[in-house]
Amino acid sequence: MGSSQREVQQRQKAKASRDDVVVVGVIPEDARLEFVRLCCAEKNTAKSNFFGKEKEEEANHTKKKKKKKKKKTWIPYGTAGFRCDETAMDPIAFRCGFIAACVAAFSSKSSRKRTRASGVVVTASHNHAKDNGVKLVDGEGNVLGERYEGACEALCNATTAKELHDALDTFEEAIVEDQGNNVAEVKEEEEERTTTTTTNDDSGIVVAPVVYFGRDARESGARLVEKAKEGAKVLGNNRVEIRDRGVVTTPMLHYFVYAHGKAVEEFFAKEEGKEEDKCVRTEMLRKKIDVATHEAAYFERAAVGYLSLIEEDEEEKSADGNANTTLNNIRKNVVEGLRSNATGLPPLHIDCANGVGFVAFEKLLAVFDAIREKSGDKRSEQIELVLKNGPKDGPVNLNCGSDFVQKNQRAPDTATCSRQSFVNQRCASVDGDCDRLVYFSIEEEEEEENSSKKNFLLCDGDKLSILLAFFLIEQIFLAGLAHKISLGIAHTAYSNGAFTKFCEKNGVETVCAKTGVKNVHKAAEENFDIGVYFESNGHGTALFSKKTVEMIEKELVDELTRMSLEQERKNRRNASSSSSKSLQSVILTTKLKALLTLKATIQTINPAIGDAISSVLLIEGILRIKGNMPFAEWHAMYRDLPTKQTKVKVKDRTVIECFDSERKCSKPEGLQKRIDEILSSSSVSSSTDSSKRAFVRPSGTEDIVRVYVEASDAETCEKICTKVEEAVVEFCSF
Numbered sequence: 189m190g191s192s193q194r195e196v197q198q199r200q201k202a203k204a205s206r207d208d209v210v211v212v213g214v215i216p217e218d219a220r221l222e223f224v225r226l227c228c229a230e231k232n233t234a235k236s237n238f239f240g241k242e243k244e245e246e247a248n249h250t251k252k253k254k255k256k257k258k259k260k261t262w263i264p265y266g267t268a269g270f271r272c273d274e275t276a277m278d279p280i281a282f283r284c285g286f287i288a289a290c291v292a293a294f295s296s297k298s299s300r301k302r303t304r305a306s307g308v309v310v311t312a313s314h315n316h317a318k319d320n321g322v323k324l325v326d327g328e329g330n331v332l333g334e335r336y337e338g339a340c341e342a343l344c345n346a347t348t349a350k351e352l353h354d355a356l357d358t359f360e361e362a363i364v365e366d367q368g369n370n371v372a373e374v375k376e377e378e379e380e381r382t383t384t385t386t387t388n389d390d391s392g393i394v395v396a397p398v399v400y401f402g403r404d405a406r407e408s409g410a411r412l413v414e415k416a417k418e419g420a421k422v423l424g425n426n427r428v429e430i431r432d433r434g435v436v437t438t439p440m441l442h443y444f445v446y447a448h449g450k451a452v453e454e455f456f457a458k459e460e461g462k463e464e465d466k467c468v469r470t471e472m473l474r475k476k477i478d479v480a481t482h483e484a485a486y487f488e489r490a491a492v493g494y495l496s497l498i499e500e501d502e503e504e505k506s507a508d509g510n511a512n513t514t515l516n517n518i519r520k521n522v523v524e525g526l527r528s529n530a531t532g533l534p535p536l537h538i539d540c541a542n543g544v545g546f547v548a549f550e551k552l553l554a555v556f557d558a559i560r561e562k563s564g565d566k567r568s569e570q571i572e573l574v575l576k577n578g579p580k581d582g583p584v585n586l587n588c589g590s591d592f593v594q595k596n597q598r599a600p601d602t603a604t605c606s607r608q609s610f611v612n613q614r615c616a617s618v619d620g621d622c623d624r625l626v627y628f629s630i631e632e633e634e635e636e637e638n639s640s641k642k643n644f645l646l647c648d649g650d651k652l653s654i655l656l657a658f659f660l661i662e663q664i665f666l667a668g669l670a671h672k673i674s675l676g677i678a679h680t681a682y683s684n685g686a687f688t689k690f691c692e693k694n695g696v697e698t699v700c701a702k703t704g705v706k707n708v709h710k711a712a713e714e715n716f717d718i719g720v721y722f723e724s725n726g727h728g729t730a731l732f733s734k735k736t737v738e739m740i741e742k743e744l745v746d747e748l749t750r751m752s753l754e755q756e757r758k759n760r761r762n763a764s765s766s767s768s769k770s771l772q773s774v775i776l777t778t779k780l781k782a783l784l785t786l787k788a789t790i791q792t793i794n795p796a797i798g799d800a801i802s803s804v805l806l807i808e809g810i811l812r813i814k815g816n817m818p819f820a821e822w823h824a825m826y827r828d829l830p831t832k833q834t835k836v837k838v839k840d841r842t843v844i845e846c847f848d849s850e851r852k853c854s855k856p857e858g859l860q861k862r863i864d865e866i867l868s869s870s871s872v873s874s875s876t877d878s879s880k881r882a883f884v885r886p887s888g889t890e891d892i893v894r895v896y897v898e899a900s901d902a903e904t905c906e907k908i909c910t911k912v913e914e915a916v917v918e919f920c921s922f
């Protein structure tokens with residue numbers, strides 16, 4: 189009997205004794221064994237030193253030594269997937285490829301048999317160029333759920349066949365949980381798999397699950413995507429299809445997976461081609477998926493959304509002389525408040541972090557050009573982007589990008605784009621994989637190092653949230669839906685105290701979540717019909733619940749019907765307008781405009797995840813609708829408290845454990861008490877400064893502890909920060 193056969197028997201015996209029959213066979217045995225074999229065969233190559241040393245130690249049977257080594261090489265499933273030095277990423281990429289293939293093939297919350305796709309993005313986002321990582325995308329285009337994290341971490345760190353099998357068992361349990369623990373369906377699935385090569389849907393149309401692959405512009409990306417594809421192929425070419433989308437932003441890859449699911453859902457909901465035979469329909473479906481998941485569809489959706497957003501505005505400007513002029517004027521002045529007389533917004537200079545964002549924004553601009561050429565649509569001239577810091581300009585994120593700008597509170601400074609080139613411009617900055625966005629400006633030339641901060645104005649994620657939330661509140665009110673839709677903001681502990689105060693003062697509900705998009709996204713989704721969320725670093729979006737989108741669409745149809753009926757009545761009476769009638773028209777038109785604006789907003793937003801490209805379009809659209817609101821006016825909505833953020837290197841950052849959305853720590857014992865003492869100590873500031881705040885947490889993306897401090901003046905921040913850093917070193921070094 190071969191060793192693998194023995195393994196199967198042993199495992200099945202163990203499982204039977206655990207009475208765990210549901211889980212058996214979610215991943216086909218042949219694929220499981222091949223995966224374990226390949227993982228174990230991973231040799232200590234020049235590029236991959238992650239498991240090689242472990243294997244040697246295993247052979248030596250020195251358990252103690254092995255444990256010690258394991259701790260050193262353990263790579264956690266961090267704030268946003270796996271991330272480490274690129275040379276250690278190969279085995280992780282391989283395993284993540286297999287994980288993604290299983291997710292596409294076997295796990296789906298809704299329409300289990302139809303919505304089948306998943307994604308792998310090879311990126312280390314805002315981190316150093318020598319790092320790389322993997323982000324995993326679930327069938328709906330979201331970040332792969334928390335329930336998989338433990339299993340993924342165990343799978344990617346397992347070093348023996350037994351550990352791999354155990355981790356696969358846990359992984360299968362998560363899949364079954366995702367399927368709703370439906371024993372019958374899981375069994376039926378298993379039968380289907382053994383009788384057909386691909387997954388059949390109810391009407392007999394073959395829909396193969398797909399794994400989408402993408403990467404940022406890092407050099408190591410191509411190699412790691414190949415590794416990940418190898419991992420996916422272990423499941424078998426007949427079980428999953430592989431689609432490599434090359435160099436794309438993280439949100440684009442999320443969008444492709446989302447669009448795949450939507451295309452399939454729509455195909456069956458509308459019974460497309462229902463007169464045709466099975467083969468023709470299958471071809472139709474494949475084509476529909478191809479079109480929906482092509483990057484052209486992504487860019488067109490966002491560009492058309494933006495053009496619709498500013499459409500009504502343009503119509504108003506050109507309405508002079510026609511019958512609607514008075515109406516438009518009333519609407520302009522009474523409902524929306526006075527607008528400034530600015531003729532247009534100055535161009536937006538975008539620092540693309542030497543990353544993939546540059547390539548993507550270029551493609552977006554080409555779509556605007558194409559729209560203009562094809563239809564002569566002048567509206568696309570309403571966006572002028574000056575792209576800076578592309579992949580050819582230097583290592584990704586080096587002295588540029590949103591993380592550099594936000595954390596250092598200074599403009600980018602690279603070999604090709606000096607800080608000077610941003611002076612007196614309207615500027616924005618994205619990160620290495622283009623899912624973060626911050627706006628900034630430097631008002632005057634900077635001469636001394638110290639004066640730079642004085643001239644530097646930042647609109648970070650908090651200010652993006654405020655602008656977007658206030659805009660949406662206004663539109664919901666104008667659409668007459670304020671009493672039906674709840675809107676609020678989700679944020680993290682890193683949000684400025686002035687931001688939370690401002691929200692409170694203006695009656696905007698907020699919730700604080702743990703750091704990381706997955707946590708803020710969840711908080712926004714769970715608490716509000718429209719949940720606006722941005723981490724301070726610019727990671728975020730606005731989420732519209734399904735119910736809210738349907739409500740807006742229905743109201744729009746109802747409103748249009750009401751208006752055309754009224755027009756008919758008017759025509760019949762052929763009466764001249766009375767004042768009460770025109771007032772009614774004003775209200776109707778305002779409502780219609782707000783509904784159209786909300787619809788355009790939904791279209792501009794990437795529905796899968798926060799996206800710097802769609803955020804730029806949205807913010808630019810809102811600033812235009814707000815009468816070309818100058819940057820300084822937006823920035824002055826409230827004044828940020830001075831803050832200080834630093835990183836402390838300790839032996840083991842995981843000794844710190846946090847609670848209260850990471851605003852406090854419970855371990856190591858005594859550290860929180862010390863932080864509280866520092867904050868209340870009269871040696872750092874007067875006890876009447878109620879704005880003082882400080883917290884520490886272990887980073888989920890770097891091997892460091894993050895320290896955050898805010899106070900009413902920069903000097904106090906510095907003092908508190910130094911003391912908290914010392915406390916971290918003291919309490920974490922044992």
Ligand code: NG1
Nearest residue numbers: 267268313704723725887888889890
């Ligand atoms: P960590 O390293 O866990 O603090 C950082 C960001 C998160 C999030 C992730 C993922 C800060 C303070 N933290 O997480 O907000 O963006 O990276 O990219 O900016």
Ligand code: ZN
Nearest residue numbers: 313619621623
């Ligand atoms: Zn990022």
